Amino acid sequence: MDMILNTIQKRWNEENTEDFSSLSAIFLNCTLKKSPEISNTEGLMRMSQTIMEANGISTQMIRLVDHQIAHGVQPDMTKHGWEVDEWPSIQEKIMAADILVLGTPIWLGDKSSVAAQAIERLYANSAILNNQGQYAYYGKVGGCVVTGNEDGIKHCAMNILYSLQHLGYSIPPQADAGWIGEAGPGPSYLNKEEGGLQNDFTTRNTTFMTWNLMHLAQLLQTGFPSHGNQRSDWDKSDHNAPNPEYR
Amino acid sequence: MDMILNTIQKRWNEENTEDFSSLSAIFLNCTLKKSPEISNTEGLMRMSQTIMEANGISTQMIRLVDHQIAHGVQPDMTKHGWEVDEWPSIQEKIMAADILVLGTPIWLGDKSSVAAQAIERLYANSAILNNQGQYAYYGKVGGCVVTGNEDGIKHCAMNILYSLQHLGYSIPPQADAGWIGEAGPGPSYLNKEEGGLQNDFTTRNTTFMTWNLMHLAQLLQTGFPSHGNQRSDWDKSDHNAPNPEYR
Amino acid sequence: MDMILNTIQKRWNEENTEDFSSLSAIFLNCTLKKSPEISNTEGLMRMSQTIMEANGISTQMIRLVDHQIAHGVQPDMTKHGWEVDEWPSIQEKIMAADILVLGTPIWLGDKSSVAAQAIERLYANSAILNNQGQYAYYGKVGGCVVTGNEDGIKHCAMNILYSLQHLGYSIPPQADAGWIGEAGPGPSYLNKEEGGLQNDFTTRNTTFMTWNLMHLAQLLQTGFPSHGNQRSDWDKSDHNAPNPEYR
Amino acid sequence: MDMILNTIQKRWNEENTEDFSSLSAIFLNCTLKKSPEISNTEGLMRMSQTIMEANGISTQMIRLVDHQIAHGVQPDMTKHGWEVDEWPSIQEKIMAADILVLGTPIWLGDKSSVAAQAIERLYANSAILNNQGQYAYYGKVGGCVVTGNEDGIKHCAMNILYSLQHLGYSIPPQADAGWIGEAGPGPSYLNKEEGGLQNDFTTRNTTFMTWNLMHLAQLLQTGFPSHGNQRSDWDKSDHNAPNPEYR
Numbered sequence: 001m002d003m004i005l006n007t008i009q010k011r012w013n014e015e016n017t018e019d020f021s022s023l024s025a026i027f028l029n030c031t032l033k034k035s036p037e038i039s040n041t042e043g044l045m046r047m048s049q050t051i052m053e054a055n056g057i058s059t060q061m062i063r064l065v066d067h068q069i070a071h072g073v074q075p076d077m078t079k080h081g082w083e084v085d086e087w088p089s090i091q092e093k094i095m096a097a098d099i100l101v102l103g104t105p106i107w108l109g110d111k112s113s114v115a116a117q118a119i120e121r122l123y124a125n126s127a128i129l130n131n132q133g134q135y136a137y138y139g140k141v142g143g144c145v146v147t148g149n150e151d152g153i154k155h156c157a158m159n160i161l162y163s164l165q166h167l168g169y170s171i172p173p174q175a176d177a178g179w180i181g182e183a184g185p186g187p188s189y190l191n192k193e194e195g196g197l198q199n200d201f202t203t204r205n206t207t208f209m210t211w212n213l214m215h216l217a218q219l220l221q222t223g224f225p226s227h228g229n230q231r232s233d234w235d236k237s238d239h240n241a242p243n244p245e246y247r
Numbered sequence: 248m249d250m251i252l253n254t255i256q257k258r259w260n261e262e263n264t265e266d267f268s269s270l271s272a273i274f275l276n277c278t279l280k281k282s283p284e285i286s287n288t289e290g291l292m293r294m295s296q297t298i299m300e301a302n303g304i305s306t307q308m309i310r311l312v313d314h315q316i317a318h319g320v321q322p323d324m325t326k327h328g329w330e331v332d333e334w335p336s337i338q339e340k341i342m343a344a345d346i347l348v349l350g351t352p353i354w355l356g357d358k359s360s361v362a363a364q365a366i367e368r369l370y371a372n373s374a375i376l377n378n379q380g381q382y383a384y385y386g387k388v389g390g391c392v393v394t395g396n397e398d399g400i401k402h403c404a405m406n407i408l409y410s411l412q413h414l415g416y417s418i419p420p421q422a423d424a425g426w427i428g429e430a431g432p433g434p435s436y437l438n439k440e441e442g443g444l445q446n447d448f449t450t451r452n453t454t455f456m457t458w459n460l461m462h463l464a465q466l467l468q469t470g471f472p473s474h475g476n477q478r479s480d481w482d483k484s485d486h487n488a489p490n491p492e493y494r
Numbered sequence: 495m496d497m498i499l500n501t502i503q504k505r506w507n508e509e510n511t512e513d514f515s516s517l518s519a520i521f522l523n524c525t526l527k528k529s530p531e532i533s534n535t536e537g538l539m540r541m542s543q544t545i546m547e548a549n550g551i552s553t554q555m556i557r558l559v560d561h562q563i564a565h566g567v568q569p570d571m572t573k574h575g576w577e578v579d580e581w582p583s584i585q586e587k588i589m590a591a592d593i594l595v596l597g598t599p600i601w602l603g604d605k606s607s608v609a610a611q612a613i614e615r616l617y618a619n620s621a622i623l624n625n626q627g628q629y630a631y632y633g634k635v636g637g638c639v640v641t642g643n644e645d646g647i648k649h650c651a652m653n654i655l656y657s658l659q660h661l662g663y664s665i666p667p668q669a670d671a672g673w674i675g676e677a678g679p680g681p682s683y684l685n686k687e688e689g690g691l692q693n694d695f696t697t698r699n700t701t702f703m704t705w706n707l708m709h710l711a712q713l714l715q716t717g718f719p720s721h722g723n724q725r726s727d728w729d730k731s732d733h734n735a736p737n738p739e740y741r
Numbered sequence: 742m743d744m745i746l747n748t749i750q751k752r753w754n755e756e757n758t759e760d761f762s763s764l765s766a767i768f769l770n771c772t773l774k775k776s777p778e779i780s781n782t783e784g785l786m787r788m789s790q791t792i793m794e795a796n797g798i799s800t801q802m803i804r805l806v807d808h809q810i811a812h813g814v815q816p817d818m819t820k821h822g823w824e825v826d827e828w829p830s831i832q833e834k835i836m837a838a839d840i841l842v843l844g845t846p847i848w849l850g851d852k853s854s855v856a857a858q859a860i861e862r863l864y865a866n867s868a869i870l871n872n873q874g875q876y877a878y879y880g881k882v883g884g885c886v887v888t889g890n891e892d893g894i895k896h897c898a899m900n901i902l903y904s905l906q907h908l909g910y911s912i913p914p915q916a917d918a919g920w921i922g923e924a925g926p927g928p929s930y931l932n933k934e935e936g937g938l939q940n941d942f943t944t945r946n947t948t949f950m951t952w953n954l955m956h957l958a959q960l961l962q963t964g965f966p967s968h969g970n971q972r973s974d975w976d977k978s979d980h981n982a983p984n985p986e987y988r
Binding site for chain 2: 001002003004005006007008009011012015016017018043046047051135137138154157158159161162165166167168169170171172173174175176190197198200203204207208210211212214215216218219220224225227228229233234237238239240241242243244245246
Binding site for chain 2: 526527528531559565566567575576601602603604605606607608610611613614617653656657660
């Protein structure tokens, strides 16, 4: 599935003067539905992906539920009692990309268990340092896309964006986008008549998120400035305690 | 109260080669305690403030509970039935600063009602656009500090950082820092023997957060790149809907 | 404002065979709007209140923002530096009621600052024990109502219901009800054409919540069973540690 | 692993005059660690289980990660493209039990992906009605246990307890218990010297939770009162809208 952009989305792509062609992005779709079932979350992620591609960014979308991913908080769970674990090769792709967009459906107001697993596995690799001595996710930027039929975009987004920044990702302005319908069961994002495709608010937020991810990734292309945040330097120093000085 | 930094914090200040002197920061302390009662949240915020000051950034700390702030989601509530509202002058200071650090204590696992009010009032000003047509908070960076005696740093931080990025703030890596003790009631951050001053994890996170805020504010000093995120341009364009193209 | 119930709501009131007439309920409306401005949250709360009244329960609705409530976590903040604090008389009403329904609007995906303040003040009274040595909120039941125009019912409800049960309230099944519209700005609950009055899901959830609150309050009318949960007994006992016994 | 209770826990068991012997409980351990690795979450759950067993309740503990559970929101995912799905037999045990205690470790401040999956699968069965026409979880009671080494008990508990009550479980007072250490990495619950076994707050909360679950399950032994909450009756009625009556 591709997404045919609307007039202003296309115009902004044409008017862009930045060269984003050295950037790459990975889209992790955390739907519970295996391929080839239609994923509404993928539908909305495709809009962001299409904008990035139009601006020269190389992208890849991965539907995690199609892979056998182990539970656990070690980089490779086959070394910890699991027979199969396809996460390590996915982690490699994440580490190679400048931009990460995590997409999730909403179930009972929360992100999917697949999204939870993705965050656990990202976390499992958080002790790795880059050659500046910073956490290895430094210099990357992250955003999220959330779809459901009734409630919970912000709840999911606050958790996902929090986790990404805690790991070392930078978060540009308005890095979350999503669609839900009115309270109660109802249509899904890709439903032609009543879904979210007509929702200008969702389309705008997705567009802004995408451009903001591209801009910040561009600014951080040579890495996040490395002073005052080097774990390696901190760890080899004396750790005396700061002291309040009451005046 | 000042904070006497530890050895590595001082060394990093000395070794800094960036000129941050054109930046400014505002620290909003959302404690429930009026001055001059000691605020543990202020204690930890002071550490961040001291690092910024040592690097030439002009800072200001405001304890919101010392001010009469109206409830509501309009910029100035005196125009909506409230006799007093000291928020507008605080908002001016926030708009003048490049960096915002919001500090909150934890009550029943959540941020304080004062922090909730601060976010509502920031939100009340979110429709304002800058002269690029972007939301007015674009180009600013935000972080948060959370203290309590038992549980809830991450819960508070995910909500606060989410709100800031949703309004237009950029969030650098690891922009949250905090201290809590073991589960159950116990000492507070500034308690000399059992509090958080000896906690190397908290000190490190606060230091990293501070430097990351300074670095990202420096990178965004001329504003967040303005293309693909201009509300003014979006609003005057046709709003036809994007369309999925199934292949 | 009263609420004219729908056909089944009226029929269920008529068919009720339980005598709830010794129960009382308090509705705390945590809107940010002062009276007499119309509160959509009050609109939905009125539906629950109308059902309770029809079943003989004495009820009271309090709009907190009409009162001067101090910040803080002590029962009476006039003893801690505040000139005015109208909370203590509200607390008395809460302690006299069997049922508490807390209603909040959604701002930036979260409950209002007034709701946060209400929870802080309820918490401030949580050390009080009843004459069985249990926390004083034991035996009461709680629910919540949430309204907004775009997103966040469940996020607000999980926080509010958590706080209530943590303080000692019992939570019956499906004790949350709310209304939001589709993602993005839009109509409010009481809007005649596009608001939530036509939303059968919201009406049903509000009805079920109300009956479940009445039923559980009735079951707990003589208090929550008092054995194994008496703080007074725990505190005067030896506190040796449990020990795992590996077999 | 059994848990040797402390003095007051034992005394309360001895002094109990209620006959709980017709009740049953299921403990779902949502650790990420496969058997026979030691699960700290199981450690704390064992304390609750030991108290229930001592009071005549039949219990069972299931470590979900030892089972092959499919992703999805249908009762049996083998009918939806998954080769294996061990959830249906677990669901049967949950439906047969009066009490459900869900235990989870904390990762990045949130419940585990296994806990998220358990909630999704419980939700997948939520459309089933009992012979009163109520949702099938009505009449059951739920609680949760959370362990980690740094932060997040309340965040996990509010999500889990919310989900349980939303499905139809009743939540007694103080139905959450947990242990974390001071901010930052550190010992785990079962660590002999520095872990949570010595933490009187955690032991007390676990004890109170357990008794409150037993008491409320006993009160609801014949089901949750069935009037005003019957989905079957609602669905066959006219659905006209309630109307505000402004006076």
